[in-house]
Amino acid sequence: MEDYRQMWSELGLDLEAHDGLLAVLPGIYEDTILSQEGRPEGMSYFDFVFSEIHGLRIKELYDHRKAGGKVVGTFCTYVPEELIIAAGGIYVGLCAGACVADEEAEKYLPRNLCALIKSSLGFKLARVCPYIESCDLLVGETTCDGKKKYFEILNELQPVHVMELPQRKEDSDRRLWREEVGSFVSRLEELTGNKIIEEAVRGAVRIVNDKRRALLRLAELRKSDPPVISGRDALLINQIAFYDDPERLTGKVNELCDELDERKASGTGIAGAVRPRILLSGCPMAIPNWKVPAIIETSGAVVAMDEMCTGIRYSRHLVEDAGDMDGMLDAIADRYLKIDCAVFTPNQERLEHIKELVNDYNIDAVVHHSLQFCDPYTIEAFRIEKEIDVPFLSIETDYSQEDVGQLSTRIEALIEMISSPDRA
Amino acid sequence: MSVGGLDIGSRTIALMELEQGAIRSSEVVETTFDPMAQCQMLLADREFDVLVATGYGRHLAQANFADSVITEIKAFGLGCYHYFPGCRTILDIGGQDTKAISLGTGGKVADFQMNDRCAAGTGKFLEVMAAAMELSLEEMGSLAMQTQSEVKVSSMCTVFAESEVTGLIARGIPRPEIARGLHEAICDRAVALLKRVGVEREVVFAGGVARNPCLRSLLEDRLGLSLLVPENPQIVGALGAALSAL
Numbered sequence: 001m002e003d004y005r006q007m008w009s010e011l012g013l014d015l016e017a018h019d020g021l022l023a024v025l026p027g028i029y030e031d032t033i034l035s036q037e038g039r040p041e042g043m044s045y046f047d048f049v050f051s052e053i054h055g056l057r058i059k060e061l062y063d064h065r066k067a068g069g070k071v072v073g074t075f076c077t078y079v080p081e082e083l084i085i086a087a088g089g090i091y092v093g094l095c096a097g098a099c100v101a102d103e104e105a106e107k108y109l110p111r112n113l114c115a116l117i118k119s120s121l122g123f124k125l126a127r128v129c130p131y132i133e134s135c136d137l138l139v140g141e142t143t144c145d146g147k148k149k150y151f152e153i154l155n156e157l158q159p160v161h162v163m164e165l166p167q168r169k170e171d172s173d174r175r176l177w178r179e180e181v182g183s184f185v186s187r188l189e190e191l192t193g194n195k196i197i198e199e200a201v202r203g204a205v206r207i208v209n210d211k212r213r214a215l216l217r218l219a220e221l222r223k224s225d226p227p228v229i230s231g232r233d234a235l236l237i238n239q240i241a242f243y244d245d246p247e248r249l250t251g252k253v254n255e256l257c258d259e260l261d262e263r264k265a266s267g268t269g270i271a272g273a274v275r276p277r278i279l280l281s282g283c284p285m286a287i288p289n290w291k292v293p294a295i296i297e298t299s300g301a302v303v304a305m306d307e308m309c310t311g312i313r314y315s316r317h318l319v320e321d322a323g324d325m326d327g328m329l330d331a332i333a334d335r336y337l338k339i340d341c342a343v344f345t346p347n348q349e350r351l352e353h354i355k356e357l358v359n360d361y362n363i364d365a366v367v368h369h370s371l372q373f374c375d376p377y378t379i380e381a382f383r384i385e386k387e388i389d390v391p392f393l394s395i396e397t398d399y400s401q402e403d404v405g406q407l408s409t410r411i412e413a414l415i416e417m418i419s420s421p422d423r424a
Numbered sequence: 425m426s427v428g429g430l431d432i433g434s435r436t437i438a439l440m441e442l443e444q445g446a447i448r449s450s451e452v453v454e455t456t457f458d459p460m461a462q463c464q465m466l467l468a469d470r471e472f473d474v475l476v477a478t479g480y481g482r483h484l485a486q487a488n489f490a491d492s493v494i495t496e497i498k499a500f501g502l503g504c505y506h507y508f509p510g511c512r513t514i515l516d517i518g519g520q521d522t523k524a525i526s527l528g529t530g531g532k533v534a535d536f537q538m539n540d541r542c543a544a545g546t547g548k549f550l551e552v553m554a555a556a557m558e559l560s561l562e563e564m565g566s567l568a569m570q571t572q573s574e575v576k577v578s579s580m581c582t583v584f585a586e587s588e589v590t591g592l593i594a595r596g597i598p599r600p601e602i603a604r605g606l607h608e609a610i611c612d613r614a615v616a617l618l619k620r621v622g623v624e625r626e627v628v629f630a631g632g633v634a635r636n637p638c639l640r641s642l643l644e645d646r647l648g649l650s651l652l653v654p655e656n657p658q659i660v661g662a663l664g665a666a667l668s669a670l
Contacts, residue, residue, distance in 0.1 A: 391535070405480050406520075406521065406538065406539075408483075409480070409495050409496065409497065409521070409538065410497075410536075410538050412495045413495040413497035413498060413533065413536055413538075416494065416495060416497070416498045416533065417498075417532075417533045417534070417535075417536075420532050420533075
């Protein structure tokens, strides 16, 4: 790590605070991820990427910028990665998953606000995130009210391009979103000095589609029973997919899937083969937020599938190849507008998708995860509970550890309930 | 076969001893700051073929001496069903948690709801409020029974409610009215949880707070039914833990 200090210092990190952060991460990773038994060997790549989270990948971004390239930071699955690649840029997902400098963030933001927003600003203010400091442009979107207002504040510290995301999927909304995609192209061209041309978009669509296909292949393999991979490992891969080099990641996910194919064929599962199967649904879990899946999986169940932005919501739809430049931008806009975030109204697709996953993945119970103060997801949880046929547990939580005892009780009780042999 | 059930709660630790399936003895002690020492004290001179732990200290107990663990939700289901085989719904208000449990056949948990992290509507809430009014828990309960008129306490957050109570005292509101308002606030919260699992007779009220007669009568009025309360509502979890081993 010593080699990176010069780079971190050039990026303007607070080295002392950053050392403090790096000192705690390996322990959390060891306890939550590495301690799992029966992990596939192919996870070693992702363990390595995580171990170099503020090192090697940052060095790649650093070298890219030294060579004149640009880095674009995103906070949402709605930002078209294809366009960033087509402009010769690198995208990185910036959502934060740990409480850092809440007291600093609370100088700008109210206490009762979603942990993801507050900690993202906390990382920025504490100068401990080399990713955001490596960005030449940040891209926000008008998903929820908290993020919208947060981007106004962030823009005073670092330039933010905000995409206006509609909240319905009518024709007028599609037109608006298509225009937003066009404006994003212009903004990227201005940033990089590169004209975004048809061939580049086509190539970028292929790269990102391949990545999504690999993640979907992984998702498909999670139908196996006994489970061939834990929910925590699958989540880790999806989290890493937001910031790793897409082509390299695709190769590594596919290699892992080859191994999982063999595991499936031979009936080899993760430790504790007979486990109730949980669908984890709701708000995203950014690194290193593994709290809920860790409780579920150390209580004897497996997160057999997830329905989150850091999961299937990110990889679910592909961009269709649609001819010329305009056609491809239409296809990109359409693909992103299919995402079923709870900020949309109505949002029947998400409910239908959850029902489908419950059925396809042979799910015994759904655990719904809302970040506290995230109204759209918290409210949708009520409707989902009413409309699905399996036991349902709704959790509202944040990044702190203070509720782990109560969460354990609720999750263990759910698992006892679905494990009971004569359950009605 | 001798079976022990140990319920390590936030306020009390209860031990239940079963011999050939029948209750042999039970004991309740304070949790204190050293629950493991309290457990060791309870367990000294007792031998069990199986010891099952429940309550928030269950995992610590398993790491040290218990053979297995179950959650207090399952334990209360089994315990209440043992006392009242007609039981279909349980309200358990303990030191730091409030739970509404709906039972299927044979005391099996069919659904449950539990408060989130804060102490809203729990025994701890009543304790903090009693302290704010310089009353014991029992005194606050009796005072609340003395009046029909109540003042509305809107905060369910223990911290905010304490400020609210301080404000009410400063406005000269009589203590019985404040006490009544606090009990009403807990009652509202408990009824909301119960309605989420569905209220089906018979309804059992258990956990330490079930000893509070004021809350019992408020709940009965609100629900329009009589609640069944075990003779010692604090040992139901320990009983359920022991029964789970049979």
